[in-house]
Amino acid sequence: MREKLQHFMVGRYGADQLGQFLLIAAIVSMVCSMLFRSSVCNLFAILLIVLSYYRMLSKNHSRRYSENMKYLKYSGKVSRFFRSKKQYLSQLKTYHIYRCPSCKQKIRIPRGKGKISISCPKCRTEFIKKS
Ligand SMILES: [Zn+2]
Structure with a gap:
């Protein structure tokens, strides 16, 4: 069984930062769907999980890699934006x-x-x- 699983995973892309983000987003939408009893959130969570598994099991490494790079570039921009806003606000005091x-x-x-x-x-x- 273990060997079969190892054989199955050979050449697969595996987890990366975008995959982590997708799973976290899936958990957040699952919590939303439980809190608000929303079927849209539930569907969204399932979609995110399917997408993250699809990426993990994918054999198209270059495509997945470039998706992850795009994600890293974008998330870096977002966190830099918030950091600079925070810095600006703290400077406004003095x-x-x-x-x-x-x-x-x-x-x-x-x-x-x-x-x-x-x-x-x-x-x-x-x-x-x-x-
Ligand atoms: Zn000037």
């Missing part, structure tokens, strides 16, 4: 962020210094803002 009126360069000014003249580090334009 800094004002202004844009230079002429070149639109973002300039970070510490809060609580009253009215100050700011000179743009990029184009040297001076403008006055409250900090």
Whole structure:
């Protein structure tokens, strides 16, 4: 039995990050379908499981690999986006962020210094803002 399974798995693609993501998404939609008694979520969960098994058992490695690379590229972009938003929000507590009126360069000014003249580090334009 074990040998049969090993023989069956020879040349198969196996698990990757996209596969993990699909299984997690399947679990989330299963929980949704139980919570809301939604058959759409249930169907979606089954689809995700079928898709992740299809990918794991696939013998088309290059295709699966490129799908995973696309997933990694996209998920990296999403997590970078949220990280930069989080960083921006934490900076807003201690800094004002202004844009230079002429070149639109973002300039970070510490809060609580009253009215100050700011000179743009990029184009040297001076403008006055409250900090
Ligand atoms: Zn400027």
